Amino acid sequence: MRRFNYDFFLILITVVILFLISLLCIGGMFYYKWAELQNVAPAIKMAFQEQMNNLLAPFLIALLLTLGLCIPKRLFPANWLYVFIILLGLTGLGSALVWGWHEALLWMLVISAALQSMVLILVVSGQRLKFLCEGYWNRLGSSLIHMGLVLFCMDFFFLSHRDLHLVIFWISAICIFIGMIVIFYAEGMMK
């Protein structure tokens, strides 16, 4: 038996990306403090936000690609997955070249949301998909949390549309909340 499987490496990659995002967050905090000490004008602070967003973008894309592997892994065999991720990467790159990075990210999120919806429907209907965790409730909880996270990321693209943004936000928050309750407590309550 292999000591570390595909899931383990996927989690490891995700952790490394998240760790790098954490470092970026801490770096940003110290930069912000420095800006205060140097009396940097608010206009430059806006530039700081823009700069931080730009620095975050590659990590966010990497995270989306791992999410692109994490979600369909429940549906497809491993060799299909590599084809899928290459296609996702290529379409992302293509849409970035044609429409820009902003739209490319949104496109990848839409694909992730569509796939995750499919996973969620299959899990609810009791299909046995490939999950790291065992049990119906754990799988349902995990699917809901992933769905919520994808929708939460998507929400950032709709901040200027107040009503739509609030609808997406509340759906994502409810998905994450119910997902956590289900994954943490449902199994115990059912016993």
Place this chain on the structure above:
Amino acid sequence: MPDLGSAIDLYQTAGSLLIYLLLIAAAALAVCIPWQKKQPGGKPERVAYFLILGISALLAAGSVLVMWFHWEIYQYVVLRLPENLIHEINRWLAAANSRSSYTLPLYDPASPPRYVLPFWLENEKYLFWFLAYAGMAFFAWRRLSQPIFRILLQVLLVVQVAALCLACNPFHQPLPRFFQEIGPWFSPLAPMSRLGLFMQFYPKLIFYYNAHYMWIHPPLLFLAYAGLTVFFAACTAMLWTGETACETMAYAHAKASYLFLTLGMLLGYPWALQAWGPNWWWDPKVASSLMMWIVFSTYLHARLYLSRRGMWGFVGGLGILCFCAMLFTFMASFFFPGEHTGQ
């Protein structure tokens, strides 16, 4: 605020008494620790049990006192305007509303704006946070009789009570920033100055002090912090003793804390957009909270591999790192500038 003067005096006197009692109980609990080490499971443990219960009760009494004080503020601190200014202020408010996506209610002379202050403002937040910890520690203490875990819970409670009494006593000077902020309202002012002051106070009253989110976002985070402290004690005991019961206890508190933390952070997001607009993004507190959430998520994912070689220490270490990240996040608002400064 002449009507509030006697309420403040009573609040300070009763609060001081509570603080003295808390200090005595915490000192007694600290004295119990070396005694417990000598006689685990004996009389000292029973004394410690009642002391933790007593401290929890005193903290709960303090919270009731805070609630009463806020009720007094609600009754006496009113942003009442003279009749002749009402038309003018509503014209200003309508003009401000037409330019913003989040609107302010018009002034209604029949029910002038009042402060419905939540119970976790300024130093009061420590009282709520430590009360939540005391309650959780009490139940954790009852559920697991592991001596090191129990001692750690007690040490953390003593440290928190000492910090509350000596460094952040909410009764010593009640809500200093709030009263400093609203103080000018109660001095004699020219009509236009009063209007200007109203327009300065009113948005903060609606979007900050009286906001629905204020009743959800901060308490959820303080509940998460309290749970994380018990989690830290359990992770330390888990590494120290290698006992599975400590790990189970750590995971039970990690689940609850993660739920509170995630929900608290999520619900801060629409509130921040409403109150601050888009300028809060990459605020240091937000960045550090994100970092804490990431560390916590890593712990939960790593725990899936707990049975693998070397993962016990790694998972326990991550648990301790989560607590350090929480301390860093909390302290960040005092060191780094931003929208959350001092909160």
